[in-house]
Amino acid sequence: MTVRHRTRGRNLPLHLLLIAVGVVMGVPLLYAVISGFKSTDQLSRNPIGLPDPWVTGNYTDILASGDFWRLVGNSTLIAVATTVIVVAASALAAFSFARFAFRGREMLFTLFTMGLMFPFAVAALPLFLLLRSMNLLDNPLGVILPQAAFGLPMTIIVLRGFFRQIPGELEEAATLDGCGPLGFFWRVLLPMARPALGTVSVLAVVTSWNNFFLPLLVFNEPTWWTIPIGVQQFQGQYSQDVARVFAYLVLAMVPALAFYSVAERQLVGGLTAGATKG
Amino acid sequence: MTSTFLPDKRTGPDTDRPPPAADAVRGRARRRALNWLTAVSFQVPALVLFGVLVLLPILFALYAAFFRWGGFGRPSDYIGVDNFTRLFDDPVFLGDLWRCLVLVVLSLALQLPFALAMAVALNQRMRGRAVYRMLFFAPYVLSEAITGVLFSMIFAPGDGLADHVLGGIGLDGLGGEWFADPDMVMATLFLVMTWKYFGFHMMLYLAGLQSIPRELHEAALIDGAGPWQRVRNVTLPLLAPTLRISVFLSVIGAIQLFDLVWVVTAGGPDHHSETMAVTMFQFGFKRYQVGYASAISVVMFGISLVFALAYQRFVLRRDLEGATTTMRGGVK
Numbered sequence: 001m002t003v004r005h006r007t008r009g010r011n012l013p014l015h016l017l018l019i020a021v022g023v024v025m026g027v028p029l030l031y032a033v034i035s036g037f038k039s040t041d042q043l044s045r046n047p048i049g050l051p052d053p054w055v056t057g058n059y060t061d062i063l064a065s066g067d068f069w070r071l072v073g074n075s076t077l078i079a080v081a082t083t084v085i086v087v088a089a090s091a092l093a094a095f096s097f098a099r100f101a102f103r104g105r106e107m108l109f110t111l112f113t114m115g116l117m118f119p120f121a122v123a124a125l126p127l128f129l130l131l132r133s134m135n136l137l138d139n140p141l142g143v144i145l146p147q148a149a150f151g152l153p154m155t156i157i158v159l160r161g162f163f164r165q166i167p168g169e170l171e172e173a174a175t176l177d178g179c180g181p182l183g184f185f186w187r188v189l190l191p192m193a194r195p196a197l198g199t200v201s202v203l204a205v206v207t208s209w210n211n212f213f214l215p216l217l218v219f220n221e222p223t224w225w226t227i228p229i230g231v232q233q234f235q236g237q238y239s240q241d242v243a244r245v246f247a248y249l250v251l252a253m254v255p256a257l258a259f260y261s262v263a264e265r266q267l268v269g270g271l272t273a274g275a276t277k278g
Numbered sequence: 279m280t281s282t283f284l285p286d287k288r289t290g291p292d293t294d295r296p297p298p299a300a301d302a303v304r305g306r307a308r309r310r311a312l313n314w315l316t317a318v319s320f321q322v323p324a325l326v327l328f329g330v331l332v333l334l335p336i337l338f339a340l341y342a343a344f345f346r347w348g349g350f351g352r353p354s355d356y357i358g359v360d361n362f363t364r365l366f367d368d369p370v371f372l373g374d375l376w377r378c379l380v381l382v383v384l385s386l387a388l389q390l391p392f393a394l395a396m397a398v399a400l401n402q403r404m405r406g407r408a409v410y411r412m413l414f415f416a417p418y419v420l421s422e423a424i425t426g427v428l429f430s431m432i433f434a435p436g437d438g439l440a441d442h443v444l445g446g447i448g449l450d451g452l453g454g455e456w457f458a459d460p461d462m463v464m465a466t467l468f469l470v471m472t473w474k475y476f477g478f479h480m481m482l483y484l485a486g487l488q489s490i491p492r493e494l495h496e497a498a499l500i501d502g503a504g505p506w507q508r509v510r511n512v513t514l515p516l517l518a519p520t521l522r523i524s525v526f527l528s529v530i531g532a533i534q535l536f537d538l539v540w541v542v543t544a545g546g547p548d549h550h551s552e553t554m555a556v557t558m559f560q561f562g563f564k565r566y567q568v569g570y571a572s573a574i575s576v577v578m579f580g581i582s583l584v585f586a587l588a589y590q591r592f593v594l595r596r597d598l599e600g601a602t603t604t605m606r607g608g609v610k
Contacts, residue, residue, distance in 0.1 A: 122579045212540075
């Protein structure tokens with residue numbers, strides 16, 4: 001307590017610094033929100049002040065158009081499918097890594113962890129050729145499957161660490177009750193690992209949601225475009241109508257920020273766990 | 279780590295009565311094979327996905343880099359290491375390497391120390407701590423594409439927010455062409471990268487800081503250590519493993535930088551913000567020189583590999599050594 005009393009007076013410069021950083025972090029976002037409420041004309045006459053009048057047309061036009069909602073739908077579908085696949089495959093692999101001793105285990109695990117060190121960009125070009133030969137271009141699976149594959153290393157590492165913490169006695173008890181390995185995995189391990197599964201799922205959803213490179217390669221036709229691609233295209237299309245682009249940006253940010261505010265704990269926990277265990 | 283599925287620990291009905299030796303050996307071998315099959319069968323889905331969509335493409339890039347190839351049909355025009363010699367004669371690619379190095383140095387010298395300072399600041403009890411933490415980390419959850427478009431408009435020469443703010447406080451001289459200026463584009467890009475990524479490193483550091491026992495700080499305080507000494511002699515050494523991981527992630531991030539650059543400048547003006555991944559994309563997807571682009575992929579792969587191995591060998595190893603010494607002093 002004495003420590004806190006003594007430092008209170010000296011905290012003012014610190015608070016000023018944090019406020020300054022907070023302003024720099026927040027103003028770009030706030031500026032986008034406010035600019036979206038102006039017409040482009042108004043924005044060039046009055047770039048910094050509050051809108052006068054407040055124009056809602058930019059936002060409502062975008063929300064009323066089917067295009068925006070299709071992007072949201074595509075991004076959602078791709079993120080959910082990626083997450084289901086990567087978490088399912090990783091949970092099985094992590095179970096095997098954590099609870100079995102078998103020949104080749106360490107080698108296999110090293111192979112997966114090596115995946116963590118290599119940038120996606122290294123594989124992008126040959127991956128594109130492979131997807132083309134498999135007829136997966138302009139097909140959501142062409143994004144879902146590679147995303148799941150590149151998500152494996154991190155997911156396996158986090159889940160393996162968690163599965164290892166579950167006491168061996170539980171496994172013995174389950175075996176005595178007649179559970180095979182699969183039964184133990186399904187009825188005991190997975191229900192107990194719910195927090196860890198939540199963490200890796202949140203991570204997978206956010207990674208997929210924000211992915212830009214892969215959808216850029218795979219989706220030539222607008223049918224399956226995701227939000228990041230849509231944002232880039234929209235800016236190209238409406239480069240003169242700056243206020244509209246701001247409104248579009250804000251709406252494109254909302255799902256990610258909303259998801260973050262709901263799942264902050266899982267997201268931060270997953271990132272730090274992944275980084276420190278990797 | 280104790281597991282009932284280990285072959286040796288299993289006690290089946292066979293082991294109750296002493297069986298003939300040959301039977302026991304055969305039985306154990308069979309059980310071991312069965313155990314191996316069970317364990318490996320759980321790996322199959324992950325292994326297939328990983329093998330086909332991660333390992334195979336990387337191996338194929340290694341192969342295609344030795345051909346002059348447009349990306350259609352099979353590569354047949356074998357040209358040895360010509361793609362690589364051409365690569366290391368290409369001023370754009372040499373520039374990519376230089377810019378990668380610049381970004382790494384800037385990140386290590388400015389972005390990570392800044393993240394650390396913020397983490398130390400937010401690690402103490404104070405009003406609004408949760409709000410700051412959330413706000414500083416928020417840009418990390420935004421897509422690079424969104425961030426890129428946002429800042430291309432904020433730094434729009436003349437009528438973007440940045441120029442208006444600088445003009446408003448009488449610093450017009452500092453404004454300018456930003457992303458359109460060959461001499462300023464990398465600095466502007468680095469500003470945006472710091473805005474987007476420092477919160478992530480800050481979160482890593484915060485997690486690391488929170489795992490440092492309070493008693494150590496109190497002991498240092500009692501020993502008369504000032505705030506700076508406490509940071510220097512208690513916080514930093516105990517945070518070292520986290521710092522090393524964060525440096526590693528930062529470097530790997532700089533090697534593969536693509537999204538942000540592609541959205542904001544596509545490598546321009548006149549290649550002044552181009553990165554290896556952007557050059558690879560230009561040659562592979564715009565000019566159909568797939569063999570040459572594969573060579574760029576291979577070099578990126580090589581740089582990542584050498585860096586990862588060297589880092590593990592010389593930097594991360596110290597963490598492991600530390601762990602084993604404490605273990606020896608402790609339980610075993």
